[in-house]
Amino acid sequence: MNTLTTPPLTIPHQPPEGFAPLDFGGPFVVRNGPLYMRQQGGAVQLGFRVGPAHVNPMLGCHGGMLATFCDTLLLAIAHFTPPLIDAAYFPTVGLQIDYLAGAPLGAWVQGEGQILKATRSMVFIQAMVTTDGTPCVRTSGVFKIVTPQRREDGGASRAAKGAGA
Numbered sequence: 001m002n003t004l005t006t007p008p009l010t011i012p013h014q015p016p017e018g019f020a021p022l023d024f025g026g027p028f029v030v031r032n033g034p035l036y037m038r039q040q041g042g043a044v045q046l047g048f049r050v051g052p053a054h055v056n057p058m059l060g061c062h063g064g065m066l067a068t069f070c071d072t073l074l075l076a077i078a079h080f081t082p083p084l085i086d087a088a089y090f091p092t093v094g095l096q097i098d099y100l101a102g103a104p105l106g107a108w109v110q111g112e113g114q115i116l117k118a119t120r121s122m123v124f125i126q127a128m129v130t131t132d133g134t135p136c137v138r139t140s141g142v143f144k145i146v147t148p149q150r151r152e153d154g155g156a157s158r159a160a161k162g163a164g165a
Contacts, residue, residue, distance in 0.1 A: 015047055016108065022046065024079070025072050032068055037076060044080045046073045047110035050103050061103035066129070070097055070139040073111040074125045078143055081115055085123060090143035093122070098138040103131040111137075121145055 019036035022029075029035060032054075038045045048054075048069060056062045071092055078090050103109050113127025123145055129137035 015049070016110075019045070019047055022072075022076070024076060029068070029072050032065060035069070035072060037080075039080060042082050043112055043114075044077045045110060045112045046076050047108060050105050050107045050109060052105065055105050059105045061105075061107070061109065061131075063099060066099070066103065066109070066137055067095070067097055069109065069111065070127070070129065070137060071095055071141065073127055073129070074113065074139065074141040075143065077113050077115060077125050077127065078123050085118055085145060086147055087145045088148045089146050090123065091146065092141060093144055094142040096140045099136070100138060101131060101134055101136045103136050107131045109136065111139075113139075116140075118145070 015036040016038075018038040018040065020038070022033065022035040022037045024037070025035070033048060035046060035048045038047075046069070050061045050065075054061050054065045074095070075090055075092075078085060078087070109129060109131055111127050111129040113125055116124040116126055118124070121144060123143050124140070125143070126138075126140040128135060129139065
């Protein structure tokens, strides 16, 4: 029998000043949010409030949620940090996550980072994630740059190639 239950409480979803709901990342990210973004002086910041849907049985943010957040954070940095990289999308090649501390129910989790290097085909990014201002996750990732002209299928859709051909 599971004796650990989530206490009935209301978690405020209001982010800190300047953050707006993130319209990025597709249905998976939307389902696991809400996530919020703020841009200040060229820096991209992403955050979320740890709610009941994000916690493990010990009422701390689940590591899988933090991993999803880190992947989304690094991708947001790739998409929105000037100078902008011309890409249709950035498939994740590698994601490194070091969990430094927990993120309890109700905490504000926020991340910020920078692009370390961008080549013709790859971008390398690192970030630090905090929980109410305390470092909680260090993350880095490598992402493939897929431009509208250089898609995985050589640039032509199935319809353009002739479906069934």
